[in-house]
Amino acid sequence: MAKKIKLGLFGSTGKMGVAIRQLIKNSSEFNAFLEVCSKPTGDFDLSYINLDEISQQTFKQVDVWIDFSRPEGLLELLPIVQQTKKPLISGTTGFENNQFSKVEACSKKTAIFWASNMSVGLWTLRQAIKTLSTISHFDFALEEIHHTQKKDNPSGTAVTLHKDLEKAVGKKIAPAVGHRLGGVFGIHTITAASQSEMIKLEHNALNRTVFAEGALKAALWIVKQPAGLYSMDDLMTIKRKK
Ligand SMILES: NC(=O)c1ccc[n+]([C@@H]2O[C@H](COP(=O)([O-])OP(=O)(O)OC[C@H]3O[C@@H](n4cnc5c(N)ncnc54)[C@H](OP(=O)(O)O)[C@@H]3O)[C@@H](O)[C@H]2O)c1
CATH class of the missing domain: 3.30.360.10 (Dihydrodipicolinate Reductase; domain 2)
Incomplete structure (x- = not known):
């Protein structure tokens, strides 16, 4: 049996966090490894309130991050992703001024998939x-x-x-x-x-599952990708590119 992908979830208490948690319960592909949120949900092996409580050793064990939070939250996660060179899926929206340029800069070091809508x-x-x-x-x-x-x-x-x-x-x-x-x-x-x-x-959109499914599909795909900034165009044209 293939090894499960260890997932780090940022924003697990949120509406999208709930949708992701529902989909990965009993998943054969993902291991709910680490969540960072204000209230532990009980669905993950490890749960932390702040990023600075987490050791480098733990960060290194995450195979892929999924983020549905707020721009200011994502900006805190980016240095971790960059240092550990772990791939990131982010659906966070509402960036102001040059906030998104930090996502672009980080994608020079590791694979980042960002989409304002993952359906x-x-x-x-x-x-x-x-x-x-x-x-x-x-x-x-x-x-x-x-x-x-x-x-x-x-x-x-x-x-x-x-x-x-x-x-x-x-x-x-x-x-x-x-x-x-x-x-x-x-x-x-x-x-x-x-x-x-x-x-x-x-x-x-008739439910939030549609966005969560897109994020998980992207997570399965991005773990094999080199550094770069990826979008729904990349995910939706995989077959055609092969
Ligand atoms: N791309 C897509 O397909 C898609 C689809 C739906 C939504 N979205 C976007 O995804 C984001 C989340 O949406 P949602 O509906 O799940 O929102 P939500 O219900 O308000 O949840 C936000 C989550 O982010 C966490 N959070 C907020 N500020 C944070 C910070 N500074 N640091 C760390 N965590 C923080 C919250 O944690 P606590 O409550 O535990 O503090 C909560 O878990 C929004 O930007 C939304 O527009 C994108």
Whole structure:
């Protein structure tokens, strides 16, 4: 039987942390090795509240980190990842100013996979956006809805879609309008309209498992990758590249 991948989870008490923990319970591929969080969940071999309580020896045993936290949390994890040259999957969003440049710098030393949205469906929607180049003269609007506890607004995904859309149609588009309503997991809508017709492209996440599955798929893949910054494009085109 293949050796299980020892997982370090950053943000295990959070909503995405819960989704990851559910998927790795009884997993034949992952060992819930280490969590760093304010309250131990009882699901991991080792549990720490702060990174500075953890020995280098323990850090070295982690095969891959998954992070769903906050930018300031991720920035604390990066030096550990860099020193120990362990791969990292991060879905954290809401970066300000040049915070993300620290992720880019760290990826020169170790493999980092970052995506604002780890769902297969959302990636497919991003491919569909490229086809809007044929109607670049239309008017466009972006909208997103998330649960009321979501911190960043517009969402990281909406920021990504906005960049994709501007690139596809070759003109400036107003930033996404974000709504914070109830328990919505995430709805992203692109509307394109002319005087005669209207198109809507929409992705609706029906649960958080979809993001957690993407993160675990990326974790299985990244353990074999050299240093570099990887994205959903890399993960979704693996077969085609082979
Ligand atoms: N890429 C994707 O597919 C995707 C999907 C969903 C969400 N997200 C993003 O993932 C992140 C987490 O989302 P969520 O819904 O799980 O949020 P959440 O429920 O608020 O959970 C946040 C988690 O991060 C921890 N945390 C917060 N600040 C921290 C810090 N400074 N240092 C260390 N840990 C810290 C919290 O720990 P304690 O509560 O224990 O302090 C908690 O476990 C957000 O940025 C969200 O936008 C990405």
